[in-house]
Amino acid sequence: MVKSSTIDAFLKRKASQSSESNSSSPTTNLNTSSHDRPLKVYRIEHTEVDINSLVRDPGLRLSIWDYPIDQRDKIRRAYIKAGPYQHILPNYPPSGPEKHRRRFQSSWFKLFPSWLEYSPSKDAAFCLSCYLFTKKPTGRPGSSVFTIEGFRNWKKVNDVVLENALGNTKYTSPMIKKEILHILSSNIRNAIREEISDAKFCIIVDEARDESKREQMALVLRFVDKDGFLRERFFDIVHVLDTVALTLKKNICAILSRHSLSIQNIRGLVKTGKSVIYPLVDRLIRLVLTLPVSTATTERAFSAMKIVKTRLRNKMEDEFLADTLVVNIEKEIAEKFTTESIIEDFYSMKERRAQLQ
Secondary structure: OOOOOOHHHHHHHHHHHHHHHHHHOOOOOOOOOOOOOOOOOOOOOOOOOOHHHOOOOOOOOOOHHHOOOOOHHHHHHHHHHHOOOOOOOOOOOOEOOOOOOEOOOOOHHHHOOOOEEEEOOOOEEEEHHHHHHOOOOOOOOOOOHHHHHOEOOHHHHHHHHHHHOOOOOOOOOHHHHHHHHHHHHHHHHHHHHHHHOOOOEEEEEEEEEOOOOOEEEEEEEEEEOOOOOEEEEEEEEEEOOOOOHHHHHHHHHHHHHHOOOOHHHEOOOOOOOHHHHOHHHHHHHHHHHHHHHHHHHHHHHHHHHHHHOOOOOOOOOHHHHHHHHHHHHOHHHHOOOOHHHHHHHHHHHOOOOOOOO
16 A cells, blocks of 8 residues: 655655755855955046136147036037137247248237137147037047147148138038028018918918828918919928817917918908808818818928938928928929028028138
8 A cells, every 4th residue: 555645745855855955065155355345336526627717728728528528518618708819929939940930920810810829838829619619639640730739830821721711611510501491491481471462361271290200280371472373382381289270270370470471361262141051062162172272282291291201300300391391392482592692691690600702
């Protein structure tokens, strides 16, 4: 007769085996030495740079890359507020061969007052804009002449440095491109506003989602110009939180008021009271007249939006998107503006470093 085993016997047997294995395993000393413990990593805290004690001499000041990264913008603003260090002396120290001694000229400060600097300690010329905004020197010859070493070849100042200083200015940054595009789109909207003048006009509104799943509302103006021709102009596109009637109304009123278009001049399809007597005929007329227009005009705007705002450019700003679409769709009006007029508007926005005319 086989002896039945109980669960208590099984657990006791397993416990005994585990106790034997524990007794045979080597013991571990928990009292480890303090030298074996991992060292504590302390946080390095940068001392606050005193703005009032910044060195003005470009030959003695620290490179902008030697300052803590969280304080560089504040240091840049301090140097911009102080302006370039233009140390004027009656006679600057001469340098070069004995027969052809040359020196720095204080008259160069008047030619380039916004960026040219002089270091008395190194007897060299520096560039304040280069010091503040150029990339970290790569080690290539000449990459840090105007920021660290200084320029002292006075023989080539007129031929190389001063003659080409403003010629090297390039308005190619993304911000400049957006400013020029905004100027062109503003001129197009002003031209459309002049076409409408004080006449009556209709609005065509439609909504669609862009690549980033944001609801965009397109606004098209339909009017009769001064020559009696029916015109449809794409005017603007804005982001809306939802498609509720109240939200659309607020955005439409904001666009029209921003461009001095009176809401009272908006004209509907109904002129008489016949629409009350024949409501079904009124709905049919509205559908026939409105549907082809909205399909042809607003869908063209959304097609252009899909081309401009792609998956790789789904982080475009709303204003940048609107300006791009206005210029792209109303290219017929954009071609009428001359380059000189765009440059004049570009300079009228704020003071520029170099002149393009």
